[in-house]
Amino acid sequence: MDKRVAVYRKEHFNAAHRLFNPAWNNEDNARVFGKCSNPNYHGHNYELVVKITGAPAADTGFVIDLKELSDIVKEYVLNKMDHKNLNLDVPEFKNINPTVENISIIIYELLRKKIDSNLDLMVRVYETPRNFAEYPVA
Amino acid sequence: MDKRVAVYRKEHFNAAHRLFNPAWNNEDNARVFGKCSNPNYHGHNYELVVKITGAPAADTGFVIDLKELSDIVKEYVLNKMDHKNLNLDVPEFKNINPTVENISIIIYELLRKKIDSNLDLMVRVYETPRNFAEYPVA
Amino acid sequence: MDKRVAVYRKEHFNAAHRLFNPAWNNEDNARVFGKCSNPNYHGHNYELVVKITGAPAADTGFVIDLKELSDIVKEYVLNKMDHKNLNLDVPEFKNINPTVENISIIIYELLRKKIDSNLDLMVRVYETPRNFAEYPVA
Amino acid sequence: MDKRVAVYRKEHFNAAHRLFNPAWNNEDNARVFGKCSNPNYHGHNYELVVKITGAPAADTGFVIDLKELSDIVKEYVLNKMDHKNLNLDVPEFKNINPTVENISIIIYELLRKKIDSNLDLMVRVYETPRNFAEYPVA
Amino acid sequence: MDKRVAVYRKEHFNAAHRLFNPAWNNEDNARVFGKCSNPNYHGHNYELVVKITGAPAADTGFVIDLKELSDIVKEYVLNKMDHKNLNLDVPEFKNINPTVENISIIIYELLRKKIDSNLDLMVRVYETPRNFAEYPVA
Amino acid sequence: MDKRVAVYRKEHFNAAHRLFNPAWNNEDNARVFGKCSNPNYHGHNYELVVKITGAPAADTGFVIDLKELSDIVKEYVLNKMDHKNLNLDVPEFKNINPTVENISIIIYELLRKKIDSNLDLMVRVYETPRNFAEYPVA
Numbered sequence: 001m002d003k004r005v006a007v008y009r010k011e012h013f014n015a016a017h018r019l020f021n022p023a024w025n026n027e028d029n030a031r032v033f034g035k036c037s038n039p040n041y042h043g044h045n046y047e048l049v050v051k052i053t054g055a056p057a058a059d060t061g062f063v064i065d066l067k068e069l070s071d072i073v074k075e076y077v078l079n080k081m082d083h084k085n086l087n088l089d090v091p092e093f094k095n096i097n098p099t100v101e102n103i104s105i106i107i108y109e110l111l112r113k114k115i116d117s118n119l120d121l122m123v124r125v126y127e128t129p130r131n132f133a134e135y136p137v138a
Numbered sequence: 139m140d141k142r143v144a145v146y147r148k149e150h151f152n153a154a155h156r157l158f159n160p161a162w163n164n165e166d167n168a169r170v171f172g173k174c175s176n177p178n179y180h181g182h183n184y185e186l187v188v189k190i191t192g193a194p195a196a197d198t199g200f201v202i203d204l205k206e207l208s209d210i211v212k213e214y215v216l217n218k219m220d221h222k223n224l225n226l227d228v229p230e231f232k233n234i235n236p237t238v239e240n241i242s243i244i245i246y247e248l249l250r251k252k253i254d255s256n257l258d259l260m261v262r263v264y265e266t267p268r269n270f271a272e273y274p275v276a
Numbered sequence: 277m278d279k280r281v282a283v284y285r286k287e288h289f290n291a292a293h294r295l296f297n298p299a300w301n302n303e304d305n306a307r308v309f310g311k312c313s314n315p316n317y318h319g320h321n322y323e324l325v326v327k328i329t330g331a332p333a334a335d336t337g338f339v340i341d342l343k344e345l346s347d348i349v350k351e352y353v354l355n356k357m358d359h360k361n362l363n364l365d366v367p368e369f370k371n372i373n374p375t376v377e378n379i380s381i382i383i384y385e386l387l388r389k390k391i392d393s394n395l396d397l398m399v400r401v402y403e404t405p406r407n408f409a410e411y412p413v414a
Numbered sequence: 415m416d417k418r419v420a421v422y423r424k425e426h427f428n429a430a431h432r433l434f435n436p437a438w439n440n441e442d443n444a445r446v447f448g449k450c451s452n453p454n455y456h457g458h459n460y461e462l463v464v465k466i467t468g469a470p471a472a473d474t475g476f477v478i479d480l481k482e483l484s485d486i487v488k489e490y491v492l493n494k495m496d497h498k499n500l501n502l503d504v505p506e507f508k509n510i511n512p513t514v515e516n517i518s519i520i521i522y523e524l525l526r527k528k529i530d531s532n533l534d535l536m537v538r539v540y541e542t543p544r545n546f547a548e549y550p551v552a
Numbered sequence: 553m554d555k556r557v558a559v560y561r562k563e564h565f566n567a568a569h570r571l572f573n574p575a576w577n578n579e580d581n582a583r584v585f586g587k588c589s590n591p592n593y594h595g596h597n598y599e600l601v602v603k604i605t606g607a608p609a610a611d612t613g614f615v616i617d618l619k620e621l622s623d624i625v626k627e628y629v630l631n632k633m634d635h636k637n638l639n640l641d642v643p644e645f646k647n648i649n650p651t652v653e654n655i656s657i658i659i660y661e662l663l664r665k666k667i668d669s670n671l672d673l674m675v676r677v678y679e680t681p682r683n684f685a686e687y688p689v690a
Numbered sequence: 691m692d693k694r695v696a697v698y699r700k701e702h703f704n705a706a707h708r709l710f711n712p713a714w715n716n717e718d719n720a721r722v723f724g725k726c727s728n729p730n731y732h733g734h735n736y737e738l739v740v741k742i743t744g745a746p747a748a749d750t751g752f753v754i755d756l757k758e759l760s761d762i763v764k765e766y767v768l769n770k771m772d773h774k775n776l777n778l779d780v781p782e783f784k785n786i787n788p789t790v791e792n793i794s795i796i797i798y799e800l801l802r803k804k805i806d807s808n809l810d811l812m813v814r815v816y817e818t819p820r821n822f823a824e825y826p827v828a
Contacts, residue, residue, distance in 0.1 A: 321459045544701075
């Protein structure tokens with residue numbers, strides 16, 4: 001059978017960050033990013049939604065075992081970002097501004113190599129309940 | 139006019155289930171499905187989101203009257219699944235494992251024949267706020 | 277680089293409305309729209325989600341500055357609709373029934389001309405947590 | 415046995431209102447109540463939480479059957495306020511400003527006479543997710 | 553110092569149950585409890601909120617370490633009830649109807665002996681987002 | 691009239707913090723506070739609920755104008771804590787560990803002197819949707 005279904009798993013992590021372009025000085029960062037560029041950082045309860053699309057297996061009815069997906073997200077994303085400072089503790093953001101857009105791209109790239117290539121992957125990141133991003137775009 | 143809009147209606151139902159492949163014995167089911175295969179069942183507050191896409195009618199401004207959609211969902215889905223045991227009480231799951239993927243497919247098939255064929259249909263089922271599925275995939 | 281990301285900003289407004297086709301009399305409106313056509317109006321806490329899709333800028337990491345997007349939505353949508361009667365106070369609904377479908381289309385049209393044409397725009401409007409609409413459809 | 419438990423039932427209704435003291439003119443109402451006093455009304459999705467406290471019955475385990483409580487709320491509160499204009503359609507607000515405080519008091523008084531006097535009653539009303547009230551106070 | 557603060561920890565579990573008084577036959581149970589007494593069970597995503605009240609320790613600023621509280625709840629409540637059938641798998645409900653009132657009392661009693669007697673304890677259980685209970689009552 | 695009503699206003703702020711007792715070294719802080727003591731900080735979307743209890747005024751129906759309450763919270767709490775590092779940027783936490791318990795006490799003390807002494811005040815702070823605190827306790 002060939003019915004494609006999307007499954008979703010939601011996880012969360014708490015992190016500090018500041019919006020900061022290291023090619024600019026603090027004044028230019030403050031002018032562009034405002035209070036989001038506070039040099040002492042601020043932080044968020046990030047909500048992460050991972051979407052996997054494929055055909056359910058005939059014997060299990062699973063596109064992917066959501067418990068296994070949760071374990072993959074914990075090992076490759078949450079261990080790296082939860083209770084961390086994104087700018088200082090996460091090497092992927094050394095030269096990349098940790099906007100919600102870029103966080104989505106980085107998490108996608110971390111997970112893409114851990115998920116079976118027959119399955120499609122999309123990542124949504126909530127910085128707050130009112131600001132969120134999705135990557136990639138269909 | 140030809141502007142296509144998607145409308146959504148959210149409903150809920152409470153049901154017991156166990157993940158269970160009837161071709162396997164209890165030990166194999168326990169090995170694959172873990173605590174989700176408890177022979178005495180567990181259960182969920184399922185949230186069901188139905189998405190209908192089409193052009194709003196010129197006189198009503200409705201793609202579909204959401205009150206009518208709600209009545210259709212109650213008659214053909216909730217009456218069958220609410221306060222039920224999916225494995226024992228719902229014939230559609232007699233030979234199909236009630237994973238959130240398969241619940242989405244079954245609900246789609248129940249509703250598809252009751253919704254005007256000019257309208258597109260998509261179903262999302264939340265097993266918990268952290269595990270959910272969508273069918274069909276665009 | 278060419279990675280397209282979708283960003284979302286959620287806003288809200290409180291408004292009165294009635295479902296009403298001005299080409300019909302009150303009895304016909306009541307027959308079709310039921311209690312939603314109460315001549316004295318009822319109301320909702322509308323939640324508005326605006327989705328913008330494009331490539332993040334290399335220097336800021338932003339598809340669009342969500343603070344600027346919020347300001348645009350406040351100026352062109354919330355100032356017009358928040359704490360208003362949609363039928364009486366908002367000229368766009370003079371001849372258009374303020375269903376959640378039509379509210380989505382009107383808000384899209386108000387915002388489309390204020391958002392850079394290189395960016396894709398989609399609007400989702402929640403009339404209640406259980407009834408919502410999206411425009412345009414992919 | 416003598417163990418007191420509180421049970422809660424959540425209901426909702428959609429209504430139009432304006433904040434308005436009929437002893438004042440429109441200008442004074444506008445000065446005090448701002449945009450909440452728009453003469454054409456605005457509206458809300460009100461969430462109503464009813465709390466009942468007492469000892470569970472030995473045979474049922476119920477403080478009160480929550481299905482019966484829901485029916486009482488529907489009959490005596492929702493039928494009166496749902497899809498209505500609180501100022502124009504609800505006689506209780508003829509001389510009382512429909513603030514969230516007063517709505518809580520009115521709903522309490524409507525329900526108090528319908529609930530067994532051996533049971534304690536408290537009412538919480540959400541005007542928005544960010545503004546709410548409770549009556550009476552312990 | 554002597555400032556009393558309440559802290560809360562929210563956990564969840566998924567379980568099957570039926571409302572059932574074993575002193576009655578199935579017909580009487582069905583008459584009183586309706587569809588909630590389906591002999592094949594139904595189920596819920598229960599949300600459990602545990603409230604602990606006391607003075608924060610001077611050195612940690614904690615009333616209780618919420619990580620330790622979470623571990624206690626997992627060991628003594630969730631291990632017993634998560635992914636279980638409350639009627640069949642949980643001995644505490646052998647002769648007690650698993651209403652949301654009684655579930656609150658049982659969980660309180662399980663936790664009370666594990667929490668320092670200098671600390672006050674209250675338990676809230678959500679059977680659905682619309683039906684919940686609290687024990688004990690202040 | 692003498693009817694006391696409680697009104698609530700919900701606000702939010704985003705901040706970085708670490709759990710840290712300055713009388714201890716980093717190793718002791720890590721042993722007691724675990725990953726919450728990361729020297730580079732982590733952060734949260736804090737939700738703040740302020741409860742005010744009193745009798746509604748006869749002419750306005752307000753216990754307190756919730757718009758004025760929101761302005762007070764913004765001026766005396768959010769300006770001090772939003773997009774800040776609680777340990778480094780907020781003098782009140784110089785010698786006090788920013789646990790959710792202590793944040794509740796500090797916010798209460800900041801607001802208590804700005805709210806009419808005839809009105810009762812209570813503060814609830816959500817560090818995450820699963821961990822929260824209230825001060826003072828009834």
